Amino acid sequence: MNDFSTVIIGGGISGLTCAKYLNERGMSFVILEGSDALGGRVRTDIVEGFRLDRGFQVLLSNYAEARKILNYNDLDLRNFASGALIRTRKGFMKLENPFKNRRAYFSMAFSPVGSFSDKLKINKFAKYVADIPDEKLFEMPDTDTLRFLKDYGWSKQIINQFFKPFFGGVFLENDLSTSSNLFHFVFKQFFKGDIALPSEGIQSIPEQISAMIPKEQIRLNAFVKHIEDNQVFLDSGEILTADRIVIASDPHTASSLLGEDKAYEYQINTCTYFSAEYSPLKGQKFLTLNPDRKSVVHNLCVPTDITPTYGAAGKALISVSTQGLDKIDERNHIGRIKRELYDWFGAQVNVWKHLRTYHLPEALVKFPAGTQKQALKLDENLYRCGDYLAYPSLNAAMQTGREVAEMISEI
8 A cells, every 4th residue: 555645746836736736635645845844946034034035036916826726815915016116327217007007197108218109019918918818828929028029019218128127037037038928928917916025925825825735744854865666765765655746846856856867947046135224215116127237236126115024123125136147256246236226326325234145046947939838747647847847937836736736636
């Protein structure tokens, strides 16, 4: 007799989602997580009383999969203002989303960010993608995002001032080489929903899902060395047998367990946190974009302006994101950030305190044009799930986890 009906290797978002749906169907399973906590990349650290998400991470409230399983009220979601502040030589320009704020129609129409024609095209495109089912967005012929933007007719000005810094921050790359299908999908999410932070940090998302799973069916610090047929071999020497095995780990671990010689290419992100006596954005809840992609400051936000629970003792938390750095010298990196932000905010930057830098060389798997969804069922008793198998996002991690659970439940 096997130890479990299903062994799930990995306690990230996809593994937890798979387990949640299996549990609802009354099926036996165990989650094996090699680290000391659940969540995978979706983690939050407490540093000097501040909540630091491991890299700049947000929840797009319109994600279909998230709306199926998360209780947004319990997460106490707090929303960014819909739009962006754009850094220019003369200061900051505000580009508000008129679909969320009717009063913003006038200011958007006369904003120097792009032409009036550009803004009409944004309106037209938003209404177009709103009516297309998510799965259909990934079935369309695609090209890279930058080529799509040019072909659609948007001006060089709005591409460089808005699309590149905003969606470059989403895709974690500066050239917009990501598939235009993913651009369509993400644009729809911004149009129909909000950009939000859970008040207790991004890790409260996997914590909420794990609360739907019996604790005795979750094992931490259970590192899997290899699998063979229906057996799972742990680093401790323990061997588990199962009817089915689900690999819900990161791509490298999955390839190793499967004996694949497959390399994945990743987008690189560096997120640097500072504390300050007050917010440099003076309480404005916008993501701040820097069109100068040669800069080290690509995007900046103040999480405590969104939700004060990210802060400590009434102080502000500043998050700075940088794309594409292969490696960093942390001291020089911090110094360069401060020098650049001195030009933005003045001498106040000199007394900001560095809290922590997260350098993430494998922040997201690249998703170029032509990328196809990979198979989730590998043979009769072996499955895998994770966003890298579909498209890089929290939504895809949940989607693939659900789909694997449904495959197993149908047996």
